Amino acid sequence: MGSGTTGAAKKHQKRRPQLQPKKSIAKNKTKDKKKKSSKGNSKRNQKKNGSESETPFVKVERVIVERPTISQQLTFLIHHYQSANGQLSSLELDSLKETCIVEQGQDAPGNLVGDLKVAFGSSWKEVLCEKHLQEGKVEPGSPALLVISSSALRSLELLREFRSLTGDCHAAKLFSKHMKIEEQVSALKNRVNIASGTPSRIKKxxxxxxxxxxxxxxxxxxxxxxxKGYSLFTLPQVREEFWNLYKSYFHQPLLEGRIRLCLYGPMILNLGEKKRKQRKGA
Incomplete structure (x- = not known):
């Protein structure tokens, strides 16, 4: 009986799995960490030595320009158009020339009225100041100059700059804040030379x-x-409303040379692009 019991106990002991001591488990984990860290170090060393290729990147210097040139304004416009709407066709890009942009004086920023007088030429007073309708030539509710801003407050601020031009023929306020659309429709039944407003109300x-x-x-x-640092081209909802208005009514006339744009105010431009070259040892 005693020997039989001892044999069964031995068999039972053989079946039991041998547990690894805690110390040995800790040692194995330490070894695994060392292996991983050594692999990471070797990769970093390879990059330093140039044995592994580095991903090229573009570093862009952003500069605020108070009085951008015509070329800078056109590049700025195309960049934001394509960011919002996709790539322009080669035909459209060829049609968007510097003649599409109103030249601004470089002597002092902020002389918007002076720049626009130059843009309209010798007839600026007749076009921007006269108050009478002319059948077949000056239709009601058809401004020669349209100002588009991101907010009603900014539209009013810009209209103050045109006070010297709007004494006889009042400017039209085309925004929704504190303004009923019926009142605006009624005002547009008269001669309008200058209008200022926001994209949504203008399109409507x-x-x-x-x-x-x-x-x-x-x-x-x-x-x-x-x-908050937002503008007509970057304020989310207004940005979408503006490009919807632009594509619907202004893009084609701009391509055909029937209208010109004046991008008024400071712009954040991307200058001095520098590319890191891929190492020869890659």
Missing amino acids: LIDMEALGLSRLAVIVLDMNTDV
């Missing part, structure tokens, strides 16, 4: 055929940023 009035485009020659795009 054009869609209603209250705001005409037969005389439109220059569009001022306000590049001023708000307290």
